[in-house]
Amino acid sequence: MPKNWTLKIDNYINANPQCIIATAHVDKFPTDLPLEPNIREPNKKSATYRQIFDSLTTQPEKFFERHSGIVLCANKVKPNKNKTELELEILEASEGGSDGIINGGHTILAFEQAKNYNYDVAQARVKVTIHIGLSEDEAKDIALASNTTAPVDARSKVNARGDYKFLKQFLAKLEREQETKFRVAYYQNQSGAPKSPQCNVNHLIKLMNCLDRNKYNPDSNSRTKHPPVSNTPSLSEAERQRLSKLLPLLPKGLWIEQRLFQVIEEHITKPKRKGVVDLASIDPRKNTLLPDSRYSFGFAAPADIAMPIVAAYRVFLDENYNWIIPFDEFAEDFLQHLWANYYRKYLVSEKLAGNTVGSKICRNPVIWDNLYVSAQSYLNQQLMKMVTSNTKREELKLTS
Structure with a gap:
C-alpha cells in the first residue's frame, strides 16, 4: 500500500x-x-x-x-x-x-x-x-x-540508468542457488556495502573481462593482448551483451580470487614468517572483504591483485566460453602451480626491489605474459596426459 x-x-x-x-x-x-x-x-x-x-x-x-x-x-x-x-x-x-x-x-x-x-x-x-x-x-x-x-561517480550514474540490472538479476539468482549473500556496491555511499574496493561492482566486471578469451587473446592479431584493469565507467548495449555471455563464468572468477586470498593468507601467517611479510603490496595491518566472502581476510591487497591469475584461466576456455577441461579437475592444482612457480616469486622479488605501489605491480605486462604462457604449457601437459591415458585404456581393451 x-x-x-x-x-x-x-x-x-x-x-x-x-x-x-x-x-x-x-x-x-x-x-x-x-x-x-x-x-x-x-x-x-x-x-x-x-x-x-x-x-x-x-x-x-x-x-x-x-x-x-x-x-x-x-x-x-x-x-x-x-x-x-x-x-x-x-x-x-x-x-x-x-x-x-x-x-x-x-x-x-x-x-x-x-x-x-x-x-x-x-x-x-x-x-x-x-x-x-x-x-x-x-x-x-x-x-x-x-x-x-x-x-x-560514474558508477552511480550507470546504476541510475539501470545498466547493472543484468548483473543484479544474475547475482540474485546465484544467491538463491548458493544460499549466500553478495556484498556489492553499485553506487556512491551505498549503505550496507563494504568499503573494500573488491566489493565495487566494477570489480566484478573486471573479473569477467579477465575470462574473455575471445576479446583478449595474445595468440590473435588483436591489439589488446590482456584485459585492462581500469574502471568501467559506462556500459554500452554491445558491452552488456558481451558481459551477459560471460556471466556464467563469474562464479569461477570469484572462486579463483577468494582461493588466491586464502593462499596469500596461509603464506603470510606461517610461523617462520609471522611478523614479516615478504610479498609486495600486502599490508597485514588492514583487512579485506571480498564480495562473496563470509569472513574478512587479515590483510589488505590491491584490488587488482588476483586479475593476472584469473586471466590465466581463460586459456582453458573455448570460443563458446566452455571449459576445455572440467574446471573442478584442474582449478586448484593450476592455482597452486601459478602461485608456487610464478606469482609468489614475482611478489617477493618486487618487495626486495622496494616496489610497493600495488597498482603498478598488478599491471606489469611481464607477469601477465608469463602467467599466460605458463597456462598454455600447463594445458598442453594436461591434454597430453588425457591422450596418453585414453591410449592406454584403448590398448587394454584391445588386449583383453
Missing part, C-alpha cells in the same frame, strides 16, 4: 499540472522519505553535508536563500483546506514505484541531525520541488541531470 507523508508549508505554486513548488518548514520536514530515486546515499563525512549542516544550524533564517532546494517525486499530492500542508502519497520501489527523494539526500540528513542535536531550526525554510506521477526512467533522468555540489 502507498504511504503518506506530510509537508508543513508557507505557500506553494503549480509550476505545471505535474509539478508543485513549495516553501516547506525544515523543523517539520519528514526525514524518512525513501531515497530510491536518488543516485547516491548521503555521506556525513562529505564536504557537501558539512556545508549544509553548518549553514542550517548557524543561520537557519537565511537557509532558504542559500540553498538550492530539494527535489521529490510523489504518486499524488493533496493540499489541506488551509493550504498549510501538502500530503504526499509515495509509491515505493517494492510497490512498483520510484517515488521519494530525487535530489537532496544530504540536505535531509542535515535536517535529521539538527533535530537529533536539538538545534532550533524553526525559522528555517527550504524550497521543495515535487514532481507528480513520474515513471522510473523519468525520475532517474531528473536525478542524473540534477545539479549537485559534489561530483557523482
Whole structure:
C-alpha cells in the first residue's frame, strides 16, 4: 500500500499540472522519505553535508536563500483546506514505484541531525520541488541531470540508468542457488556495502573481462593482448551483451580470487614468517572483504591483485566460453602451480626491489605474459596426459 507523508508549508505554486513548488518548514520536514530515486546515499563525512549542516544550524533564517532546494517525486499530492500542508502519497520501489527523494539526500540528513542535536531550526525554510506521477526512467533522468555540489561517480550514474540490472538479476539468482549473500556496491555511499574496493561492482566486471578469451587473446592479431584493469565507467548495449555471455563464468572468477586470498593468507601467517611479510603490496595491518566472502581476510591487497591469475584461466576456455577441461579437475592444482612457480616469486622479488605501489605491480605486462604462457604449457601437459591415458585404456581393451 502507498504511504503518506506530510509537508508543513508557507505557500506553494503549480509550476505545471505535474509539478508543485513549495516553501516547506525544515523543523517539520519528514526525514524518512525513501531515497530510491536518488543516485547516491548521503555521506556525513562529505564536504557537501558539512556545508549544509553548518549553514542550517548557524543561520537557519537565511537557509532558504542559500540553498538550492530539494527535489521529490510523489504518486499524488493533496493540499489541506488551509493550504498549510501538502500530503504526499509515495509509491515505493517494492510497490512498483520510484517515488521519494530525487535530489537532496544530504540536505535531509542535515535536517535529521539538527533535530537529533536539538538545534532550533524553526525559522528555517527550504524550497521543495515535487514532481507528480513520474515513471522510473523519468525520475532517474531528473536525478542524473540534477545539479549537485559534489561530483557523482560514474558508477552511480550507470546504476541510475539501470545498466547493472543484468548483473543484479544474475547475482540474485546465484544467491538463491548458493544460499549466500553478495556484498556489492553499485553506487556512491551505498549503505550496507563494504568499503573494500573488491566489493565495487566494477570489480566484478573486471573479473569477467579477465575470462574473455575471445576479446583478449595474445595468440590473435588483436591489439589488446590482456584485459585492462581500469574502471568501467559506462556500459554500452554491445558491452552488456558481451558481459551477459560471460556471466556464467563469474562464479569461477570469484572462486579463483577468494582461493588466491586464502593462499596469500596461509603464506603470510606461517610461523617462520609471522611478523614479516615478504610479498609486495600486502599490508597485514588492514583487512579485506571480498564480495562473496563470509569472513574478512587479515590483510589488505590491491584490488587488482588476483586479475593476472584469473586471466590465466581463460586459456582453458573455448570460443563458446566452455571449459576445455572440467574446471573442478584442474582449478586448484593450476592455482597452486601459478602461485608456487610464478606469482609468489614475482611478489617477493618486487618487495626486495622496494616496489610497493600495488597498482603498478598488478599491471606489469611481464607477469601477465608469463602467467599466460605458463597456462598454455600447463594445458598442453594436461591434454597430453588425457591422450596418453585414453591410449592406454584403448590398448587394454584391445588386449583383453
